[in-house]
Amino acid sequence: MKISKQSIFVIVSLALVLAFSLVIGCASTQVRVPTEKVNAFWDNMDWGDMNKAEQELWSSVGYTEAVWNGDEKNPPEEDMYWKQLAPEKREALEKLGYTESFWNDGDPE
Known part of the structure; x- marks a missing residue:
C-alpha cells in the first residue's frame, strides 16, 4: 500500500492539531501555585481570570x-484557623498554594 505525500501531510497536520489541543486543554486546567x-x-x-x-x-x-x-458575604471558612478547617478544605487550599502559616497569618512582609 502506497501512501501519497498529501495523505502524509494531512495525517501529520491532524496529529499536530490534536497535540496542540491537548497541550492547551491541559494548561487551562492546571492550578497556578x-x-x-x-x-x-x-x-x-x-x-x-481563574481557570x-x-x-x-x-468553590470547595x-x-x-x-x-x-x-457581592456576597465571605464564607465562614475565611475566619477559621487552619486546624478548624475540614481536611478536604485544607487539601484544596494546599493545591492553591496555602500552608497553615499563610492561611493563619497572611503573607510575610
Whole structure:
C-alpha cells in the first residue's frame, strides 16, 4: 500500500492539531501555585481570570463568583484557623498554594 505525500501531510497536520489541543486543554486546567505572597496573588486575581480547576478549588472552600467579587458575604471558612478547617478544605487550599502559616497569618512582609 502506497501512501501519497498529501495523505502524509494531512495525517501529520491532524496529529499536530490534536497535540496542540491537548497541550492547551491541559494548561487551562492546571492550578497556578504561587510560592510566596499567596494572599496577594489570589486577592489580585479576578474570578474570570481563574481557570476552571482554580474556580472549583475555591468553590470547595465556600467561594463563588459573587463572593469573590464582593457581592456576597465571605464564607465562614475565611475566619477559621487552619486546624478548624475540614481536611478536604485544607487539601484544596494546599493545591492553591496555602500552608497553615499563610492561611493563619497572611503573607510575610
